[in-house]
Amino acid sequence: MSDTHAQSVAFVRHDSIPPSPPPATQAGAVKWMRENLFSTWLNAAMTIIAVYFIARLVGFAFPWFWNGVWDADTIKECREIVAAAGNTTGACFAVLVDRWDHLLFGFKYPQAEYWRPTLAFVLLIVAILPVLFSNHFPRKMLILTGLYPFIAFWLIWGGSLWVPLFILASIFLTMAVFRAVESMSVSMRTMLAAVVGVLSGLGLAYLLYSGATELWFISDSIGTADAFSTVASLVFKALSVFTYIFFIPMGIFVGYAIFNDAEDGGLVTLVTALAAIYLLLAYALGPVSSAINSIIPIELEAVPSRDMGGYMLSMILGVICVSLSIPLGILLALGRQSNMPLIKGVCVVFIEFIRGVPLITLLFVANVMLAYFMPPQSNFDLILRVIIMITMFSSAYIAEVIRGGLAALPKGQYEAADSLGLNYTQATRLIILPQALKISIPGIVNVAVGLFKDTTLVSVISMFDIVGMIRGPIQQSTDWISIYWEVYLFAAGVFFIVCFSISKYSQWLERQLATDHR
Amino acid sequence: MTTMTDPHASTGSQGFKLSMLLNDTRYRSLTFQFIALVAIIAFMAFVGGNLVRNLAEAGLNISYAFLGEPAGYDINQRPIEYDSQSSHGRAAMVGILNTLIVSFLACVTATVIGVFAGVLRLSNNWIVARIMSVYVEIFRNVPVLIWILIIFSIMINALPAPRDFRGADASSSMLFDMFAFTNRGVYAPAPEFLNSFGSAALNWLMVIGALVLSFVVARTVKRWATTKQEATGIRPATWYINLAVWIVPVALVLFFLGLTWNFPELKGFNFKGGMQVRGSLIALWFALAIYTGAFIAENVRAGILAISKGQTEAAGALGLRPNRIMSLVVLPQALRVIIPPLISHYLNITKNSSLAIAVGYMDITATLGGITLLQTGRAIEAVLLLMLFYLTISLSISAIMNVFNNRMKLKER
Numbered sequence: 023m024s025d026t027h028a029q030s031v032a033f034v035r036h037d038s039i040p041p042s043p044p045p046a047t048q049a050g051a052v053k054w055m056r057e058n059l060f061s062t063w064l065n066a067a068m069t070i071i072a073v074y075f076i077a078r079l080v081g082f083a084f085p086w087f088w089n090g091v092w093d094a095d096t097i098k099e100c101r102e103i104v105a106a107a108g109n110t111t112g113a114c115f116a117v118l119v120d121r122w123d124h125l126l127f128g129f130k131y132p133q134a135e136y137w138r139p140t141l142a143f144v145l146l147i148v149a150i151l152p153v154l155f156s157n158h159f160p161r162k163m164l165i166l167t168g169l170y171p172f173i174a175f176w177l178i179w180g181g182s183l184w185v186p187l188f189i190l191a192s193i194f195l196t197m198a199v200f201r202a203v204e205s206m207s208v209s210m211r212t213m214l215a216a217v218v219g220v221l222s223g224l225g226l227a228y229l230l231y232s233g234a235t236e237l238w239f240i241s242d243s244i245g246t247a248d249a250f251s252t253v254a255s256l257v258f259k260a261l262s263v264f265t266y267i268f269f270i271p272m273g274i275f276v277g278y279a280i281f282n283d284a285e286d287g288g289l290v291t292l293v294t295a296l297a298a299i300y301l302l303l304a305y306a307l308g309p310v311s312s313a314i315n316s317i318i319p320i321e322l323e324a325v326p327s328r329d330m331g332g333y334m335l336s337m338i339l340g341v342i343c344v345s346l347s348i349p350l351g352i353l354l355a356l357g358r359q360s361n362m363p364l365i366k367g368v369c370v371v372f373i374e375f376i377r378g379v380p381l382i383t384l385l386f387v388a389n390v391m392l393a394y395f396m397p398p399q400s401n402f403d404l405i406l407r408v409i410i411m412i413t414m415f416s417s418a419y420i421a422e423v424i425r426g427g428l429a430a431l432p433k434g435q436y437e438a439a440d441s442l443g444l445n446y447t448q449a450t451r452l453i454i455l456p457q458a459l460k461i462s463i464p465g466i467v468n469v470a471v472g473l474f475k476d477t478t479l480v481s482v483i484s485m486f487d488i489v490g491m492i493r494g495p496i497q498q499s500t501d502w503i504s505i506y507w508e509v510y511l512f513a514a515g516v517f518f519i520v521c522f523s524i525s526k527y528s529q530w531l532e533r534q535l536a537t538d539h540r
Numbered sequence: 541m542t543t544m545t546d547p548h549a550s551t552g553s554q555g556f557k558l559s560m561l562l563n564d565t566r567y568r569s570l571t572f573q574f575i576a577l578v579a580i581i582a583f584m585a586f587v588g589g590n591l592v593r594n595l596a597e598a599g600l601n602i603s604y605a606f607l608g609e610p611a612g613y614d615i616n617q618r619p620i621e622y623d624s625q626s627s628h629g630r631a632a633m634v635g636i637l638n639t640l641i642v643s644f645l646a647c648v649t650a651t652v653i654g655v656f657a658g659v660l661r662l663s664n665n666w667i668v669a670r671i672m673s674v675y676v677e678i679f680r681n682v683p684v685l686i687w688i689l690i691i692f693s694i695m696i697n698a699l700p701a702p703r704d705f706r707g708a709d710a711s712s713s714m715l716f717d718m719f720a721f722t723n724r725g726v727y728a729p730a731p732e733f734l735n736s737f738g739s740a741a742l743n744w745l746m747v748i749g750a751l752v753l754s755f756v757v758a759r760t761v762k763r764w765a766t767t768k769q770e771a772t773g774i775r776p777a778t779w780y781i782n783l784a785v786w787i788v789p790v791a792l793v794l795f796f797l798g799l800t801w802n803f804p805e806l807k808g809f810n811f812k813g814g815m816q817v818r819g820s821l822i823a824l825w826f827a828l829a830i831y832t833g834a835f836i837a838e839n840v841r842a843g844i845l846a847i848s849k850g851q852t853e854a855a856g857a858l859g860l861r862p863n864r865i866m867s868l869v870v871l872p873q874a875l876r877v878i879i880p881p882l883i884s885h886y887l888n889i890t891k892n893s894s895l896a897i898a899v900g901y902m903d904i905t906a907t908l909g910g911i912t913l914l915q916t917g918r919a920i921e922a923v924l925l926l927m928l929f930y931l932t933i934s935l936s937i938s939a940i941m942n943v944f945n946n947r948m949k950l951k952e953r
Contacts, residue, residue, distance in 0.1 A: 057664075058664065061665075065663075068665050069665060072668050230582065232585075233581065233582045233586070236585040236588070236589040237584070237585045237589075239589060239592065240585070240589055240592050243596070244592075258588070261585075264581070265578075265585075268578070362569045362576075363573070364573040364576055364577060365572070365573060365576055368576070375927075375931065377934070378931040378934035378935060379891070379926075379934070380892065380894040380905075380930055381891075382895065382897070382909075383894065383905070383909065383923060383927050386909055386926070387923055390913070390923065391919055391923050393594070394590070394591050394594045394919075394920060395590050395594075396594075397590050398597055475681075475682070475683040478683040478685045479685060479895070481685070481898075482895070482897055482898055489683075489685060489689070493689070493898075504697060506690070506697060507690075510686055510689060513686055514686050514690075517681065517682050517686070518678065518681045518682050521680075521681035522677060
């Protein structure tokens with residue numbers, strides 16, 4: 023090209039000019055600051071205010087933190103050390119060192135046994151990793167996850183090892199019974215079904231008969247003092263009469279249903295397995311485990327529930343309640359979607375009631391009311407009652423999240439499952455739930471984080487979780503009277519670490535599960 | 541999920557068999573529901589029977605007569621007349637009002653903080669956006685109870701005692717001679733009316749009435765301006781009319797009522813006069829506001845991000861200016877996303893205000909569910925009434941929200 027002009031043009035450039043660097047204001051840190059900090063007058067003002075704010079905060083907090091005293095016995099001694107060093111501010115982190123055990127384990131858990139909850143916590147991480155990162159860990163580690171509840175129960179509460187082992191064995195035994203009944207020949211199963219049918223029919227009839235008697239008793243004791251109790255009394259009388267009428271037909275019907283189902287085997291198998299596990303746990307657990315224990319004693323010092331405290335209590339409540347409330351929440355959500363009006367109604371009332379009241383009132387129920395609804399002289403300990411109420415609380419919220427997931431599925435999914443000839447259980451298990459749960463994961467994690475934070479509320483009903491420990495034994499002791507920044511910041515820190523990592527995990531999982539094309 | 545077939549086709553020839561109750565999908569759901577009904581009745585029998593026996597054993601009965609008996613305890617924040625001779629029912633009323641007061645204050649403050657933080661988190665100023673992210677993450681991930689206790693501790697430990705305001709070389713002084721921040725609470729000037737209409741409630745009702753009147757007139761002015769704009773193409777300037785409409789009626793009412801301010805003064809060892817806002821109220825109010833504000837910030841951010849950029853660009857292409865784009869195109873659409881979770885956060889504030897019991901703020905949980913319950917031993921009745929109160933609030937707010945959602949729903953063809 024250049025040759026064409028060689029004769030007519032005085033100068034032709036043969037090579038390109040090397041690019042010159044951009045102006046100083048258009049490159050590097052200056053450009054970044056111009057764009058991100060000082061793009062307009064308003065932005066510049068905001069930057070200056072923000073920098074001033076951060077400087078004040080750091081200028082206040084850093085000396086406080088840096089001059090912190092880590093070794094002192096009382097708050098007075100600690101203040102003296104700070105003053106002796108010539109500092110005006112200084113934190114008393116010594117309280118954390120001094121009361122470390124109390125903050126983590128409460129003040130009643132036997133000191134020599136601290137290794138047990140610690141080990142349970144480490145194992146929790148090992149057990150939960152294969153669930154959280156299922157692609158990165160061998161599936162065999164899930165066995166540990168399955169065993170974890172028994173190990174953790176034994177480690178934290180102590181007692182004989184044979185109790186959790188026997189419960190585990192009962193589960194396997196029940197599964198064996200289930201398999202055995204399933205693989206029986208039809209004639210054998212018919213005989214079994216006849217026996218099981220008659221027994222469960224009689225059992226149910228007896229149960230309903232006593233229920234009807236009980237209802238009559240309730241109606242009588244309400245009395246007819248005023249209009250309201252008269253109505254209540256009449257309602258219970260009506261229920262009682264209804265049950266009196268139906269207890270024999272119900273018994274016969276259920277017995278017949280089991281017998282009639284022998285060929286298919288589903289009901290017989292289920293009822294036999296349920297009976298097996300009930301008998302094992304109700305009648306064999308105590309005697310058998312104590313018998314084995316007297317021969318081969320393997321036991322840890324038993325620690326009663328009321329001795330649990332500190333951050334350990336929050337972890338116990340959080341982990342147990344979240345893991346129990348997910349299955350319960352799924353059932354409630356399915357119940358709410360059901361086309362059976364009664365079941366739907368019960369689920370709606372339960373969910374809306376629980377969501378309408380604050381957790382504190384439910385904890386009051388656990389604290390002062392639940393005992394009235396249990397058989398006289400039955401002794402439920404507080405931690406179990408609290409676990410029941412918190413589980414109910416969070417399952418209602420999880421149910422709403424999962425209902426959202428179920429509603430978000432296109433109708434075609436349900437119809438496709440039907441057209442494949444799947445029944446309700448199969449369709450739900452294979453088609454509906456996997457997709458609905460995937461959509462609901464962020465919501466479920468939000469509920470789990472919220473629940474974990476809400477475990478601090480148990481301090482209101484005088485349980486000594488980390489907040490309860492701070493407000494009670496620490497702030498009211500003469501040594502550390504009314505110390506607050508250090509301990510509350512510590513409590514806030516431990517909650518922040520857990521909750522923040524859970525929410526980051528959920529965002530990661532959401533990206534992993536995003537199989538649609540965006 | 542059941543497969544429906546014509547019921548008459550099979551029953552007509554073979555008749556009804558008992559086994560169909562189980563094996564036939566047409567009747568199976570009825571069977572299940574019947575079983576469920578029986579299970580519920582059995583559960584009620586179990587629970588009710590236990591309750592009756594336990595109450596008989598403890599020598600108790602279910603009665604709400606305690607609500608009429610004198611309460612015998614004092615409440616430090618009384619929006620209505622109350623003394624220790626008043627009934628438990630009255631104490632519960634005071635508690636309800638205190639719950640509503642702190643919830644209202646926290647809702648308003650949380651909305652302001654949330655909108656502010658949510659918008660700033662989207663700011664193109666790097667440092668401001670970062671600060672707001674840190675705020676949201678820190679406050680969302682720490683229990684609200686801890687925030688309440690931290691703020692309460694600051695209120696009672698870090699602020700000066702009233703005696704520090706005494707003397708010539710006082711170590712603390714009042715802000716503008718009007719506000720005193722002490723460890724017993726914040727003292728602020730209180731409005732008082734010289735020409736009262738009987739009761740304080742009536743006076744304030746007059747003021748609220750004036751505000752409602754202004755609202756109605758302001759809407760009429762807006763409609764008039766829109767009509768005029770549609771007729772002539774020019775929107776008349778209404779800002780000065782609006783200013784007058786909002787200020788004049790309230791100012792007139794306040795003038796006729798004779799508004800004066802009662803300033804707090806240091807008398808003896810404490811402040812007298814003015815309005816005392818207690819540390820417990822402030823702790824609860826600000827902790828709830830800052831905590832919930834972090835959640836609201838996330839909703840606001842999500843709402844603004846949910847509006848696709850094309851909307852802004854299309855509005856720009858039509859020639860709208862940035863502020864009109866915001867008010868006419870982006871906000872109306874973003875509000876549809878923001879408001880439903882916002883209302884459920886208001887609900888959460890109301891429910892979380894029950895944590896008042898941790899700092900001794902006398903809300904309904906602390907009066908009815910706390911002292912009244914302990915004094916009378918009427919656990920079941922008190923907790924049931926408490927639940928009923930919260931349930932009423934929750935259900936009425938969700939009812940309002942349903943109406944709102946139906947009205948705001950995208951009108952699709």
